[in-house]
Each structure stands twice: as C-alpha cells, then as structure tokens.
Amino acid sequence: MEAKPFSTLSLKPELLQALDSLDFKLMTPIQAASLPPILEGRDVIGQARTGSGKTAAYGLGLLSRIDPLQTKTQALVLCPTRELADQISKEIRRLARCMPNVKLSVLSGGIAKRPQLASLEYDPHIVVGMAGRVLEHIELGTLKLDDLRVLVLDEADRMLDSDFEDVSRAIVDKTPRSRQTLFFSATFPDAVRGVSRKLQKQPEEISIDNEVSASTVEQTFFEVDSNRRMDALAHLLTQHRPESALVFCHTKKDAQEVESQLAARGYSVLGLHGNIEQRERDEVLVRFTNGSCRVLVATDVAARGLDIKELAAVISYELPEDADLHVHRVGRTGRAGRSGLALHLFTPRERSRLTEIEQRLGIKAQIGKIPMTALLPDRPVQPFAVTLCVDGGRSDKLRPGDLLGALTGDVGVIKEAVGKISTFDTRTYFAIDKKLAKHVLQRLRECKIKGKKFRVREID
Structure with a gap:
C-alpha cells in the first residue's frame, strides 16, 4: 500500500x-x-x-x-x-x-x-x-x-x-x-x-500491519526440558548478549522467580509485575530504557502499554496459550524498520502451542538447538551505566537541559557520558557511565542547579 x-x-x-x-x-x-x-x-x-x-x-x-x-x-x-x-x-x-x-x-x-x-x-x-x-x-x-x-x-x-x-x-x-x-x-x-x-x-x-515482519525480526524456537528452562534462558542471554531484552512470563510468581534466579547468576535484571508500587515501577522502566539494566522480566499484563522504542530482543520463557499474544510479544522488537530478535522456549508439552502459532502466522517455525553441554554457568554482560536520581522535577521547574548543563558545566563530564534523562513531577533520573558515577554523585551534591541544591542518590 x-x-x-x-x-x-x-x-x-x-x-x-x-x-x-x-x-x-x-x-x-x-x-x-x-x-x-x-x-x-x-x-x-x-x-x-x-x-x-x-x-x-x-x-x-x-x-x-x-x-x-x-x-x-x-x-x-x-x-x-x-x-x-x-x-x-x-x-x-x-x-x-x-x-x-x-x-x-x-x-x-x-x-x-x-x-x-x-x-x-x-x-x-x-x-x-x-x-x-x-x-x-x-x-x-x-x-x-x-x-x-x-x-x-x-x-x-x-x-x-x-x-x-x-x-x-x-x-x-x-x-x-x-x-x-x-x-x-x-x-x-x-x-x-x-x-x-x-x-x-x-x-x-x-x-493492519499485525503480522511479524520476517525481514526485521529473527525468530527462533527452542525445545527444552522443563527442568532446564532457566539454564536455557541464561544461555540465550549470554550467547546473544542483547543490549536490552524483555523476558515474558505467564504469571507474577513466574516473573518473580525468573528475576530472582537471573539476579543470583549475576545478570543485570529487574522485574515488572503487579506486586510493585508505582514509584518502583517508574524506576524499573527508567533503568531499563536508559540502559543501566539490560534484562526486564515481565508478565504480559504488566508489559501492556510499555513504549520501548529500541528493544533489541524479546524472549518467551514459555509460549503463550494464545497465538495472538505471541504476535503481540514479538511485535515489541524490530520496530520502525530496525532489526529485532525473538527467542522462544517451549517444552514437549507445549508443542500444540507452537503448532497454533505456526498456523496463525502461516510459517514453518525455525527450531534451534541448545546443546546440553552449553547449559553451564557463563559470565553475563553488565551494563556500562548506572542510574542517579535528583529529587527535583517538573514541579521544581527542573528541565532535562538544566541538569545536562550542570553535569557538563560544574560537574565537568562530557555530554557523551550522560545517558537518557527522564523527568517526573518530583524526580529526575539520568544514566551515567559507571566509571564516573562516584565523582558525579559527589560533585552534583555540592553544586547548585538553577540556583538550588537538590538531594542526589544512586538507584539500585
């Protein structure tokens, strides 16, 4: 058209x-x-x-x-x-x-x-x-x-x-x-x-435009034993090393368990589900979208409405029961002509779900293999940045440009070391190179922004 x-x-x-x-x-x-x-x-x-x-x-x-x-x-x-x-x-x-x-x-x-x-x-x-x-x-x-x-x-x-x-x-x-x-x-x-x-x-x-674009999204399915699903997930994250990955789970309990186990293995991971307060939810999304966290684990419900423009990969910890939901998951990557990666784990008992997805998309699924010898602990990739929070925002007339000016002026860092700046009513978050975080935290606490001192802290 x-x-x-x-x-x-x-x-x-x-x-x-x-x-x-x-x-x-x-x-x-x-x-x-x-x-x-x-x-x-x-x-x-x-x-x-x-x-x-x-x-x-x-x-x-x-x-x-x-x-x-x-x-x-x-x-x-x-x-x-x-x-x-x-x-x-x-x-x-x-x-x-x-x-x-x-x-x-x-x-x-x-x-x-x-x-x-x-x-x-x-x-x-x-x-x-x-x-x-x-x-x-x-x-x-x-x-x-x-x-x-x-x-x-x-x-x-x-x-x-x-x-x-x-x-x-x-x-x-x-x-x-x-x-x-x-x-x-x-x-x-x-x-x-x-x-x-x-x-x-x-x-x-x-x-309109509701199908997965084969030209922009590389989509692969992996059959695994149910008791090795977590090992397989960790292997895929380490093997592909996506800049950002959204891992989908069915339930809040699953999301919490996957987040906990990935964190225990050393991955930079956060969770998004119904058990967290709004402020914590805001901070989770800020850290994921500014690159100071690489993996976000979420339920399909919790991920509704998220606008993540440059998502490198989506991973299904297990296949959804509805093929349309699968399309919705995959549609989060490979947007605006960019390339994307979609990886999906399934057990032999979920084979019927794979068949339904194939019928829905009119495709023959590409089945990948994860050698059992590969399911060993590996060193996760860590983000280059951390997130700092300034306790001042729109209600204080604090704009992103004001903060950037203080960072490149009084604090003395180059513009390229500062990541995405996100402003809320009473808080402003920004990503900063890990190597500079301690210096920036100390200097920003000492200087004034728009003639006023603000409390500054690291988000972890």
Missing part, C-alpha cells in the same frame, strides 16, 4: 500545522485505513501491532471532533495502565499543540486524587485515564460525561477482559448514546468482538 500524506484528509488546519511541525508527513497503514471512517464519525475497531501509530490515529480523530470553545468534557480515552495513560496524553498534547485552549486531564490510579480534583475543577476537553479512577470521579460527581462526543478504549482487549470489563461497561453506561466509540488494540479475541457488538454501532473493523 502506497503511503498517503496527512494533507489528503479533511483535518483542521491547526492539526495539519501540528503534524507539519512534528515532521509527520505520511500516514502509517493503520492511520490511512482508520482515519477516514473516524473523521466521518463512524465507530471503528482498529487492530495493529505495537508501534504502528494507533494513538495518533484516534488522537487526530478525537481532536477533530472537539470544540475548544465549549468547556465540557468531549473526549475520553480509557486504558489499562498509568504508563500508557501518560504516553497517550503526551501524544495527544503534541497533536493539539497548535489548537489554543485545549485542556487535557490525566486520571490514573496509584497516585493522589487531590491534584486530579484540582484539574477537574474546570471541565477538561479531553480526559485520559484508567477505568477504575475515572469511574471514581464519575461517582463523586467531579467528572461529567453528558457532553461526551468520542469514547476510546485503547488496549481494548485488555479493557474488556474479565479484569476490567465491569468497570469499563459501567463507564460506558454513563455516556451519551450518540457518542462515537473507537476500539484500538494489537489483538482482538472473539469474546471482545462480542462485547463490541453491544457497545458500538456497526463498527468498521480494520486489521
């Missing part, structure tokens, strides 16, 4: 201006297929792999429908995690950068309500949030949806599964029947399609 420019769409001039300023010229396949019916006001089910541009597709759609002069909540986006809510809000704000006076509020769980209540004192035009917290505000009367024009369920398969379906449907019941309803996700089980028929009006179903 030939890529089409955004200028072929009937978008508001302000949106075209924003797209031009962001250097977004050509639509991705999911955008080209879904935006015309969305702009016509039709309900849509959009299915496309992670990183395909789904957020911009519905973001442009809902921004086309709202009236900034009407101070009412006109668009609502529901999603399953705080990280995804933050990513969605940033993307929509970027797209709305040339539209004056558009207010967007983020309503996520796991954080204090007081700032959210202040934000809702005057109705936002757009709300992005997690279903549980959104429903709380509806029941409190602090969020009113009487004038809602567009409802979006991102990761709709997750929002309509057994964990979220009741609260999602309770929110839908509070919205006008005249609303436009958009579902977007990487996978859509038949059960979700059944729910869609009850919540949407003759939706146009679009499935």
Whole structure:
C-alpha cells in the first residue's frame, strides 16, 4: 500500500500545522485505513501491532471532533495502565499543540486524587485515564460525561477482559448514546468482538500491519526440558548478549522467580509485575530504557502499554496459550524498520502451542538447538551505566537541559557520558557511565542547579 500524506484528509488546519511541525508527513497503514471512517464519525475497531501509530490515529480523530470553545468534557480515552495513560496524553498534547485552549486531564490510579480534583475543577476537553479512577470521579460527581462526543478504549482487549470489563461497561453506561466509540488494540479475541457488538454501532473493523515482519525480526524456537528452562534462558542471554531484552512470563510468581534466579547468576535484571508500587515501577522502566539494566522480566499484563522504542530482543520463557499474544510479544522488537530478535522456549508439552502459532502466522517455525553441554554457568554482560536520581522535577521547574548543563558545566563530564534523562513531577533520573558515577554523585551534591541544591542518590 502506497503511503498517503496527512494533507489528503479533511483535518483542521491547526492539526495539519501540528503534524507539519512534528515532521509527520505520511500516514502509517493503520492511520490511512482508520482515519477516514473516524473523521466521518463512524465507530471503528482498529487492530495493529505495537508501534504502528494507533494513538495518533484516534488522537487526530478525537481532536477533530472537539470544540475548544465549549468547556465540557468531549473526549475520553480509557486504558489499562498509568504508563500508557501518560504516553497517550503526551501524544495527544503534541497533536493539539497548535489548537489554543485545549485542556487535557490525566486520571490514573496509584497516585493522589487531590491534584486530579484540582484539574477537574474546570471541565477538561479531553480526559485520559484508567477505568477504575475515572469511574471514581464519575461517582463523586467531579467528572461529567453528558457532553461526551468520542469514547476510546485503547488496549481494548485488555479493557474488556474479565479484569476490567465491569468497570469499563459501567463507564460506558454513563455516556451519551450518540457518542462515537473507537476500539484500538494489537489483538482482538472473539469474546471482545462480542462485547463490541453491544457497545458500538456497526463498527468498521480494520486489521493492519499485525503480522511479524520476517525481514526485521529473527525468530527462533527452542525445545527444552522443563527442568532446564532457566539454564536455557541464561544461555540465550549470554550467547546473544542483547543490549536490552524483555523476558515474558505467564504469571507474577513466574516473573518473580525468573528475576530472582537471573539476579543470583549475576545478570543485570529487574522485574515488572503487579506486586510493585508505582514509584518502583517508574524506576524499573527508567533503568531499563536508559540502559543501566539490560534484562526486564515481565508478565504480559504488566508489559501492556510499555513504549520501548529500541528493544533489541524479546524472549518467551514459555509460549503463550494464545497465538495472538505471541504476535503481540514479538511485535515489541524490530520496530520502525530496525532489526529485532525473538527467542522462544517451549517444552514437549507445549508443542500444540507452537503448532497454533505456526498456523496463525502461516510459517514453518525455525527450531534451534541448545546443546546440553552449553547449559553451564557463563559470565553475563553488565551494563556500562548506572542510574542517579535528583529529587527535583517538573514541579521544581527542573528541565532535562538544566541538569545536562550542570553535569557538563560544574560537574565537568562530557555530554557523551550522560545517558537518557527522564523527568517526573518530583524526580529526575539520568544514566551515567559507571566509571564516573562516584565523582558525579559527589560533585552534583555540592553544586547548585538553577540556583538550588537538590538531594542526589544512586538507584539500585
């Protein structure tokens, strides 16, 4: 399919201006297929792999429908995690950068309500949030949806599964029947399609770019004995030495066990699952994305909404029971034309899952072998950087450029020694070369940033 420019769409001039300023010229396949019916006001089910541009597709759609002069909540986006809510809000704000006076509020769980209540004192035009917290505000009367024009369920398969379906449907019941309803996700089980028929009006179903690209992802399956699965995982990590690897497990218990055993073997590893607090989750993701941790172990649920742009490898500790979930896992690597690596462990009892994946993808799986003699302890590759935390952030008007200026100025390190800088409301994290960490920690504690001293510490 030939890529089409955004200028072929009937978008508001302000949106075209924003797209031009962001250097977004050509639509991705999911955008080209879904935006015309969305702009016509039709309900849509959009299915496309992670990183395909789904957020911009519905973001442009809902921004086309709202009236900034009407101070009412006109668009609502529901999603399953705080990280995804933050990513969605940033993307929509970027797209709305040339539209004056558009207010967007983020309503996520796991954080204090007081700032959210202040934000809702005057109705936002757009709300992005997690279903549980959104429903709380509806029941409190602090969020009113009487004038809602567009409802979006991102990761709709997750929002309509057994964990979220009741609260999602309770929110839908509070919205006008005249609303436009958009579902977007990487996978859509038949059960979700059944729910869609009850919540949407003759939706146009679009499935684009949902297959694993053989040209960018090298995918290999390894049959192992169940009692040697951990040895095999360690061998693959040491043999391939990926810069970053996301290891998928079925359950929280499995993820915790794999993280613990890899750490005991000397691997730079962190875990992401439902048993960690939000702040710790933030720090785990910061350390993984800035390169100071090389391996992240996660459940499929916990990994929802993660936006890791340059993921070198995904590894399935065991094959998922659903072939679509396998596609979703593999779609996290090899994005934007980059090469990726997908490695999958399975036992003889999981052979039927492999067959289902082969049928789903229309492929003959490449089966690799791990010699039993290779399953011996090996020396893991360690990251070059550590992460330091400055106890100051957006609420202190501390910007990444301010910190970088202090590091290259008063601290005296070269710019190339500083890794990714991540800013939150009250904290700023950055990666620094291990050899320089002690010096940087001492000097940064002594100097001032923007005329103020901040507490600085290492994250471990």
